[in-house]
Amino acid sequence: MANEQRAAIIGVVTASDRASAGLYEDESGPAIEAYLRVALATPFRIERRIIPDGFESVRDTLIDLADNVGCDLIVTTGGTGPSPRDLTPEATRAACPRELPGFGELMRQVSLTQTPTAILSRQLAAHRGKCLVINLPGKPRAIELCLDAVMPAVPYCLDLIGAAYVETDPSRVESFRPKAK
Amino acid sequence: MANEQRAAIIGVVTASDRASAGLYEDESGPAIEAYLRVALATPFRIERRIIPDGFESVRDTLIDLADNVGCDLIVTTGGTGPSPRDLTPEATRAACPRELPGFGELMRQVSLTQTPTAILSRQLAAHRGKCLVINLPGKPRAIELCLDAVMPAVPYCLDLIGAAYVETDPSRVESFRPKAK
Amino acid sequence: MANEQRAAIIGVVTASDRASAGLYEDESGPAIEAYLRVALATPFRIERRIIPDGFESVRDTLIDLADNVGCDLIVTTGGTGPSPRDLTPEATRAACPRELPGFGELMRQVSLTQTPTAILSRQLAAHRGKCLVINLPGKPRAIELCLDAVMPAVPYCLDLIGAAYVETDPSRVESFRPKAK
Numbered sequence: 253m254a255n256e257q258r259a260a261i262i263g264v265v266t267a268s269d270r271a272s273a274g275l276y277e278d279e280s281g282p283a284i285e286a287y288l289r290v291a292l293a294t295p296f297r298i299e300r301r302i303i304p305d306g307f308e309s310v311r312d313t314l315i316d317l318a319d320n321v322g323c324d325l326i327v328t329t330g331g332t333g334p335s336p337r338d339l340t341p342e343a344t345r346a347a348c349p350r351e352l353p354g355f356g357e358l359m360r361q362v363s364l365t366q367t368p369t370a371i372l373s374r375q376l377a378a379h380r381g382k383c384l385v386i387n388l389p390g391k392p393r394a395i396e397l398c399l400d401a402v403m404p405a406v407p408y409c410l411d412l413i414g415a416a417y418v419e420t421d422p423s424r425v426e427s428f429r430p431k432a433k
Numbered sequence: 434m435a436n437e438q439r440a441a442i443i444g445v446v447t448a449s450d451r452a453s454a455g456l457y458e459d460e461s462g463p464a465i466e467a468y469l470r471v472a473l474a475t476p477f478r479i480e481r482r483i484i485p486d487g488f489e490s491v492r493d494t495l496i497d498l499a500d501n502v503g504c505d506l507i508v509t510t511g512g513t514g515p516s517p518r519d520l521t522p523e524a525t526r527a528a529c530p531r532e533l534p535g536f537g538e539l540m541r542q543v544s545l546t547q548t549p550t551a552i553l554s555r556q557l558a559a560h561r562g563k564c565l566v567i568n569l570p571g572k573p574r575a576i577e578l579c580l581d582a583v584m585p586a587v588p589y590c591l592d593l594i595g596a597a598y599v600e601t602d603p604s605r606v607e608s609f610r611p612k613a614k
Numbered sequence: 615m616a617n618e619q620r621a622a623i624i625g626v627v628t629a630s631d632r633a634s635a636g637l638y639e640d641e642s643g644p645a646i647e648a649y650l651r652v653a654l655a656t657p658f659r660i661e662r663r664i665i666p667d668g669f670e671s672v673r674d675t676l677i678d679l680a681d682n683v684g685c686d687l688i689v690t691t692g693g694t695g696p697s698p699r700d701l702t703p704e705a706t707r708a709a710c711p712r713e714l715p716g717f718g719e720l721m722r723q724v725s726l727t728q729t730p731t732a733i734l735s736r737q738l739a740a741h742r743g744k745c746l747v748i749n750l751p752g753k754p755r756a757i758e759l760c761l762d763a764v765m766p767a768v769p770y771c772l773d774l775i776g777a778a779y780v781e782t783d784p785s786r787v788e789s790f791r792p793k794a795k
Binding site for chain 3: 531532533534535536538539560565583585586589590593594595608609610611
């Protein structure tokens, strides 16, 4: 069950060859960070990473953030499409033994209301022990849409996997915890 | 093709540490049984099992019910969430070589109309030879919602995998068999 | 990125024991071909195959069409249900290392508006290098419904995997290419 004693640690990982090489300013990571600062009502600390696309870079960053930094939640952006360098879903699956297919299904479904190319996204969520990993798209507008869709279920998910206790600000995101049986 | 000669055998499996230890009265198994008695119009026999959560217990129960008891359909309840002890989907996949992803997608979609935490469910359907296995959530209300969603396709699915012939009561569930090509 | 220099090559594969044995006239392949002739505005050449159901036959045909014939897109029909001989999804996965789950989810979702048995379809899309493979159902009406749903995203998908450049006729299918970041 959830650990109510400490602030959550949230990893925000931008997977982008260009952003990590400094050729392009990362807008997605800051957009996620801004979202979290508004949406969450309980204390948390953010760990930012900007890394190249690719299987090993993403997998190893996720494992490090989960196992060494002790993240409760990691949100990634970038690398979920069908391009050869888009390997974030593969890396997430390699780092996280257990997938939660409902996240990817719902995020694609809400993204489809904005663009028909939403079906090209292979984004997913999975957890590595007490750390939940959620893949987000690369564009700030799509990021917000996806976070709005799944965030209501995140606090209870963190409870169930034994991560830190988190509450959302109901004026921005109305999250839900079912009563225990 | 479907075997019209005999009554269907339907397994109803409750995966719950507390219910199997007698610490908690199983309400989900009886809710499924009550649903089936109203929804099905053809004769059937129910085989009930209340077992602990866990990979081996669920997997071995499914294999026994499919191979030795001869179940045409097995409906499970419990163990589909992200908690460490929730291993029903993994066990179902291990017992059943072939997954039918549309069941899980639709059950999550209809459950989302009731609660945002529906995306945490990893429930799926798959078949082991002539036996279809469907994972349901733990709560009676969610069980009914999910069965209402997928039951219209179950009789035809049983035809296709070579299980017993089943008909629903159209006043409760309108099932559908496409005409053969 | 997309190769704009040449006409696309599109494989249309009918998986059907009866059609390949000449016991049944294939209506699905011609329906797909007719759809493509209306929906696509750029030049393309079709490669038709009528093969028996089964894992090896479908897998080997997909690999041959992708690697030797140089198809940019392969559309299959048949073999996606739960019958023992329905092995098109397994064969597609074996031929194509990378699945795009949004295609299957959306095709089942739109098919559900027509028939509750749409959840029995295991159809998916995946790509083998520069070749996208999309599984369609067997019935001409369901084929059109599914193609209408996913075709808007196909040209951009082909761009991303490095296949030929394709444009749809916007009076039939309005496709979408996001602007580069």
